[in-house]
Amino acid sequence: MAVCVAADLHVHSALSPCAGDDMRPPAVLLTAERRGVGIIGVVDHNSAGNAGAFLEAARAFAVRVFVGLEVESAEGVHILALFDNAEAAADMDAAVAAHLPGWRNQPDVLGNQILVDAFGNEIGCDDRLLLTATSLTVEQVAAMTRERGGMPIPAHIDRELAGLLPVLGFVPPGVSVEVLEVSRHMSVREARARWPELEELPLIVSSDAHCLDDIGTAVTWVSAPLAAAEIPALEWGRCLAANLLGAGG
Ligand SMILES: [Zn+2]
Ligand SMILES: [Zn+2]
Numbered sequence: 492m493a494v495c496v497a498a499d500l501h502v503h504s505a506l507s508p509c510a511g512d513d514m515r516p517p518a519v520l521l522t523a524e525r526r527g528v529g530i531i532g533v534v535d536h537n538s539a540g541n542a543g544a545f546l547e548a549a550r551a552f553a554v555r556v557f558v559g560l561e562v563e564s565a566e567g568v569h570i571l572a573l574f575d576n577a578e579a580a581a582d583m584d585a586a587v588a589a590h591l592p593g594w595r596n597q598p599d600v601l602g603n604q605i606l607v608d609a610f611g612n613e614i615g616c617d618d619r620l621l622l623t624a625t626s627l628t629v630e631q632v633a634a635m636t637r638e639r640g641g642m643p644i645p646a647h648i649d650r651e652l653a654g655l656l657p658v659l660g661f662v663p664p665g666v667s668v669e670v671l672e673v674s675r676h677m678s679v680r681e682a683r684a685r686w687p688e689l690e691e692l693p694l695i696v697s698s699d700a701h702c703l704d705d706i707g708t709a710v711t712w713v714s715a716p717l718a719a720a721e722i723p724a725l726e727w728g729r730c731l732a733a734n735l736l737g738a739g740g
Contacts, residue, residue, distance in 0.1 A: 496718035497710040499523070500532035500557065501571060501646060501672060501697030504541045507561075508602030508622050510701040515611030516541075516548035518703055523554045526707040529718055530554065532573045532697070534561040536621045537587055539580035540606050546577050547609035557724055559636075561646060562587055564629045569646040569653040571672065572636040575724040579639045586635055590627045594620040629655070630665045637667065642728030647674035647699060649682050656686055669728040670695050670735065675709030693735035711735075 502519060503510035523531050531554060533545045542558035549556040557573040558580045564570060574580040595618055596604055604617040627635070629645070636643035645662075648655040648671050655662065655671070662671070670693045673682045679694045695711040717730050 493715055495712040496529035496715055497527055497707065498530035498532075498695075498713045498718070499528050499698050499700065499707050499710050500530070500573065500644065500695060501561075502531050502533050502700040502706055503561075504533055504535055504545065505603070505605040505607060506535040506538055506541045506617060506621075507701065508536070508596060508598070508604050510535075510602075511703065512603055512605055513703060514701070515607045516545050516609055517611045519545070519706065520548055520552040520554050520556075522703045522706045524552050528554065528707040528710060530557070530713065531706070532557040532559065532571065534559050534571055534573070536561050537563060537591060537623070537625060538604075538617060538621050539574075539584040540617055542574075542580040542584075543577040544607050544609045555718065559641060560584060560587060562627065562632045563624045563653065564632055565624055565626050566629060566658060567624055567653055568629050568655050568658050570629060570632045570636075571644040571646050572632065572641050573644065573724055573728075574639065574641040575727070579641060583636060583639050583641065587625055587627070588619075590625040591619060591621075592623060594623065596620045596622075629659070629663060633666050633668055637725055640723045640725050642670075642724045643668050644695070644728070645671045647672060649677045649685070650674050662688065662692070669693065669732040672697050674699060693732040695731070695735070
């Protein structure tokens, strides 16, 4: 048995306008499996509309799936909200929907927002403008995720566009998160050197895949027992943090 399992906790589906229309459950899961990625997190911008389809499809693959949203806060910061079940993800989706501006997507300009079933068939389109900021603060997004048993993870914290550190300049003390994500364009070591306040914090890296080719291009190694642990996402995130700090990550 493998000692460690590769986790790519930031992968978009065809519901994200900026992601490929082929980012559907069978193709995404098959790609992850072939590349030896044992755990993925599937998120879309301000929506978890394809969460159920991915969880259902995952039963046919040797890939564990967390599902959820990549919420854009009022400050313009991206935060992953990952769950281990479709119900919690849908509940978070509904809560976030109440904080969207209520504009419509422009598919010709921004891209398609495709809803799919477990087999990858298109079952509809989301007409809402998803690629935009909500009226929720970073603190609120993290708290709402935790209330529903999910793990909140500030996404690509090093990135100029929508990354926590360039946008806010610091990790707000009121934000309760277990781990933070560095983009695939910077190593954990580089991030710690640039932002010394990250020294004590557990950091993960993910691909932020928008196309099949991106899947697994950046991964975090998770111990095999944790990879298989059947515990709620929030608890899993706590264990992941302990795992990373124990490993010096
Ligand atoms: Zn993002
Ligand atoms: Zn993303």
